[in-house]
Amino acid sequence: MxxxxxxxxxxxxxxxxxCIGLDxxxxxxxxxxxxxxxxxxxxxxxxxxxxxxxxAAYKINTAFYEACGIMGWEALKKTVQYIPDSVLTxxxxxxxxxxxxxxxxxxxxxxxxxxxxxxxxxxMGYDSVYPFxxxxxxxxxxxxxxxNPGTKDFQHFNDGTQTLYSKIALTVKTWNEKQNCGLVVGAxxxxxLNTIREWxxxxxxxxxxxxxxGGDLEKSVKNGTDERGSNALFNASRSIIFASKGTDFAEKxxxxxxxxxxALNDARKDKTMNR
Amino acid sequence: MxxxxxxxxxxxxxxxxxCIGLDxxxxxxxxxxxxxxxxxxxxxxxxxxxxxxxxAAYKINTAFYEACGIMGWEALKKTVQYIPDSVLTxxxxxxxxxxxxxxxxxxxxxxxxxxxxxxxxxxMGYDSVYPFxxxxxxxxxxxxxxxNPGTKDFQHFNDGTQTLYSKIALTVKTWNEKQNCGLVVGAxxxxxLNTIREWxxxxxxxxxxxxxxGGDLEKSVKNGTDERGSNALFNASRSIIFASKGTDFAEKxxxxxxxxxxALNDARKDKTMNR
Numbered sequence: 001m002x003x004x005x006x007x008x009x010x011x012x013x014x015x016x017x018x019c020i021g022l023d024x025x026x027x028x029x030x031x032x033x034x035x036x037x038x039x040x041x042x043x044x045x046x047x048x049x050x051x052x053x054x055x056a057a058y059k060i061n062t063a064f065y066e067a068c069g070i071m072g073w074e075a076l077k078k079t080v081q082y083i084p085d086s087v088l089t090x091x092x093x094x095x096x097x098x099x100x101x102x103x104x105x106x107x108x109x110x111x112x113x114x115x116x117x118x119x120x121x122x123x124m125g126y127d128s129v130y131p132f133x134x135x136x137x138x139x140x141x142x143x144x145x146x147x148n149p150g151t152k153d154f155q156h157f158n159d160g161t162q163t164l165y166s167k168i169a170l171t172v173k174t175w176n177e178k179q180n181c182g183l184v185v186g187a188x189x190x191x192x193l194n195t196i197r198e199w200x201x202x203x204x205x206x207x208x209x210x211x212x213x214g215g216d217l218e219k220s221v222k223n224g225t226d227e228r229g230s231n232a233l234f235n236a237s238r239s240i241i242f243a244s245k246g247t248d249f250a251e252k253x254x255x256x257x258x259x260x261x262x263a264l265n266d267a268r269k270d271k272t273m274n275r
Numbered sequence: 276m277x278x279x280x281x282x283x284x285x286x287x288x289x290x291x292x293x294c295i296g297l298d299x300x301x302x303x304x305x306x307x308x309x310x311x312x313x314x315x316x317x318x319x320x321x322x323x324x325x326x327x328x329x330x331a332a333y334k335i336n337t338a339f340y341e342a343c344g345i346m347g348w349e350a351l352k353k354t355v356q357y358i359p360d361s362v363l364t365x366x367x368x369x370x371x372x373x374x375x376x377x378x379x380x381x382x383x384x385x386x387x388x389x390x391x392x393x394x395x396x397x398x399m400g401y402d403s404v405y406p407f408x409x410x411x412x413x414x415x416x417x418x419x420x421x422x423n424p425g426t427k428d429f430q431h432f433n434d435g436t437q438t439l440y441s442k443i444a445l446t447v448k449t450w451n452e453k454q455n456c457g458l459v460v461g462a463x464x465x466x467x468l469n470t471i472r473e474w475x476x477x478x479x480x481x482x483x484x485x486x487x488x489g490g491d492l493e494k495s496v497k498n499g500t501d502e503r504g505s506n507a508l509f510n511a512s513r514s515i516i517f518a519s520k521g522t523d524f525a526e527k528x529x530x531x532x533x534x535x536x537x538a539l540n541d542a543r544k545d546k547t548m549n550r
Contacts, residue, residue, distance in 0.1 A: 121369070121396050157442055
């Protein structure tokens, strides 16, 4: 089954477009976990147990694990193994290199870690991304218009008829022969999200920034989903997983996940009922 | 001391602009090393011992290590520790993410691994790179015009007055307040290398592609170095480290490194004598 069909099925089955970001910053883990053998993994396990009923996917940002060396790498691997098959696992690594090197990254992320999907930086062009999109079952979300302020430096670079991010969106469309390509578009750009959705209705969108980064959830759902309120995942990380610093961290994360899940589904309902 | 001064001093002291790429592909390691506890590290150690007299820097591409999981991560860390202070250690990770995440990558690469310099993908703009360039002693080579064919997809994107790679070069120039920024420009683009050198004479260039990728060594030196034949590093990986598959792999790598080192110095001499 293609990655896109897997994604659409899970959204339908779980009735959720929520992606929970496991940006597990070692410094922000509750005190009572810090003496465990692998605090990052124990934290993630508890978060997953309590939040999985609201999720369509988990997104694991490799930076937070690499910063902890071997222990972090182990936590990353064990976390991916622990995530149940009922949800997607997206490894947010933003890789991209010359062909022979990207092939090794693909091996590291898809085979060694067994991610369902990854994020890739497309700057180096087709031969740098080809090894990532060979397998139809494995998905790739390409950075298109990211959620941070720095997008103005290069992603908005404009040749008079199109911007770099539109060029990326339309190029990825041509790479999507195996129905396994998607785009990363920040919730902090609701207007551009609408335009990108119109250009590439078939591509799944991974939309970060509805949590701590302050993107508009309702507008993002309205502009980012397809006509059925699907084909997009909305990521919140810190706002969910660090909802409390106490021993109740997992329960508080679950409450916040439930609230976000409901808000997303309300916005989807609004959209599909007002068509 | 700023990273750039450190680089210029090492080039002067070692009389070398050669960067040796430790793209240590597990499948290409000689048979007799494959049963070792950590074959990647043992391979690198032998290569470093025999080639260090010709080198100004080693560049370690993280992909080849990540592909081997925990063992790879250990090999990466131990290799960086093993590289002597007489040369620079560049960790080629091509990272770049939103600010709070880039900060963690900076911690992973500069503190946890203790790299002298890293490569960074600038696509996400200033706030995504700021955490990497805070420390003047640590260097960052930003992807500008890479050595692979895919550069035509986005790096050559043109607004009528400038290309994306020229915009990157001129933007990085403004980021270089602490004399610790450089650019990655492939030896496979000798003409553009000349132009970029003229635009940003002060920025160190990391120039891959003189080995297996077939870039023109003489032209690259002529166009990529400054008037003293300095301020640039030329990287060859596979052509040096995999010069032989036998038990003589390190000797053969040393011969190839010596040959490349001499060719680079001959080209530098040609340039400075013909000024």
